[in-house]
Amino acid sequence: MYSELKTSTRILMGPGPSDAHPRVLKAMATPLIGHLDPEFVTIMDEVKTMVQETFITKNHLTFVVSAPGSAGMETCLVNLIEPGDEVIIGVNGVFGGRMVDIAERCGAIVHKIEVEWGTVISTDHVKKALEKCPKPKLLALVHAETSTGALQPLKEISDLVHNAGGLFMVDAVTSYCGIELKVDEWGIDAIYTGTQKCLSAPPGLSPVSFSDKAVQVLENRKTKVQSWFLDLSLVKNYWGGAKRAYHHTAPVSSVFALRESLRIVLEEGLDNRWVRHQKVHQVLKTKLETLGFQYLVEEPYRLPNLNSVFLPKGNDEALLRTKLLNDYNIEVGGGLGAFAGKIWRIGIMGESCTNNHVNMLVSALEDMKE
Numbered sequence: 001m002y003s004e005l006k007t008s009t010r011i012l013m014g015p016g017p018s019d020a021h022p023r024v025l026k027a028m029a030t031p032l033i034g035h036l037d038p039e040f041v042t043i044m045d046e047v048k049t050m051v052q053e054t055f056i057t058k059n060h061l062t063f064v065v066s067a068p069g070s071a072g073m074e075t076c077l078v079n080l081i082e083p084g085d086e087v088i089i090g091v092n093g094v095f096g097g098r099m100v101d102i103a104e105r106c107g108a109i110v111h112k113i114e115v116e117w118g119t120v121i122s123t124d125h126v127k128k129a130l131e132k133c134p135k136p137k138l139l140a141l142v143h144a145e146t147s148t149g150a151l152q153p154l155k156e157i158s159d160l161v162h163n164a165g166g167l168f169m170v171d172a173v174t175s176y177c178g179i180e181l182k183v184d185e186w187g188i189d190a191i192y193t194g195t196q197k198c199l200s201a202p203p204g205l206s207p208v209s210f211s212d213k214a215v216q217v218l219e220n221r222k223t224k225v226q227s228w229f230l231d232l233s234l235v236k237n238y239w240g241g242a243k244r245a246y247h248h249t250a251p252v253s254s255v256f257a258l259r260e261s262l263r264i265v266l267e268e269g270l271d272n273r274w275v276r277h278q279k280v281h282q283v284l285k286t287k288l289e290t291l292g293f294q295y296l297v298e299e300p301y302r303l304p305n306l307n308s309v310f311l312p313k314g315n316d317e318a319l320l321r322t323k324l325l326n327d328y329n330i331e332v333g334g335g336l337g338a339f340a341g342k343i344w345r346i347g348i349m350g351e352s353c354t355n356n357h358v359n360m361l362v363s364a365l366e367d368m369k370e
């Protein structure tokens with residue numbers, strides 16, 4: 001016999017998922033309806049419009065992939081790349097590396113711009129890469145590299161890629177709805193995100209958006225997209241089009257939750273939300289530095305919502321993190337890849353981005369010191 005499902009009430013301050021608003025959890029418990037029920041089709045339309053609003057885009061091809069952020073990444077790459085295409089990908093952490101892996105599986109010739117983890121890719125790096133690969137099909141960057149806490153500037157690089165005739169692709173999994181992000185204004189042609197970070201919805205969905213230029217590339221493909229599930233020529237008729245055709249069974253409850261989380265973001269306003277993340281970051285930063293933590297990333301490129309910090313000397317990070325979880329119910333993240341065992345990644349994202357969260361964490365850290 002298995003016992004009834006029961007989990008501890010955690011305070012989520014890691015790299016995601018973040019705490020969800022009770023309204024979002026309540027929406028998720030709404031009784032199921034069919035995924036082709038006219039009421040659900042209306043809900044999909046509303047979600048699509050709210051995703052356009054939060055991406056700040058008019059892109060017609062904007063929808064939600066029924067799978068987590070990695071599937072959004074894969075959707076962009078498998079649809080835009082054909083075997084033999086040359087692409088440029090920035091790698092300054094785990095997720096740039098993941099894009100390279102996927103692009104190579106698509107048969108692309110990948111030109112990597114590799115820089116030290118914790119730093120960002122500059123216009124000079126891009127110019128150099130464009131000398132080696134002057135006509136890339138696309139250039140892809142991670143806006144907010146969750147493995148290091150680095151914030152990648154995008155606008156100037158977008159101009160460079162467009163001048164070279166390529167598409168500009170962006171991973172916005174950790175930045176979406178927490179940090180300034182303007183898809184149309186910044187000339188982003190393909191973008192994907194996740195629901196579990198600054199949007200504060202449950203994990204498992206990936207909003208994506210494609211510019212008209214990207215759509216043209218899709219329409220001019222000579223080869224079939226090698227993934228059936230992620231092939232936009234098939235799935236786009238499910239999320240758009242005059243006549244909705246069955247493609248797969250949408251995760252109805254998750255879409256309910258997503259709709260509510262988007263409503264909450266739009267009620268607060270994107271600008272206010274970006275400011276809130278900055279303000280709470282400043283409070284957290286001051287307190288962490290007083291306790292002896294040191295930031296990994298230099299100030300101008302530091303993510304406000306994902307704080308990567310070295311612990312004060314003499315602390316066993318894994319032991320302290322376990323104690324924080326077991327004794328205080330607070331989750332923070334450990335390091336990934338090159339920084340495993342070396343840093344903490346403290347998330348203040350969406351519903352987890354409040355002064356109260358900072359106070360709970362700091363009080364627990366002070367308590368553990370005594």
Ligand code: PLP
Pocket residue numbers: 015016068069070071073095142144145146147171173174194203204
């Ligand atoms: N890209 C970035 C920057 C991420 O932080 C993550 C997840 O943490 C992903 C992609 C992959 O998203 P998911 O874990 O939802 O598949």
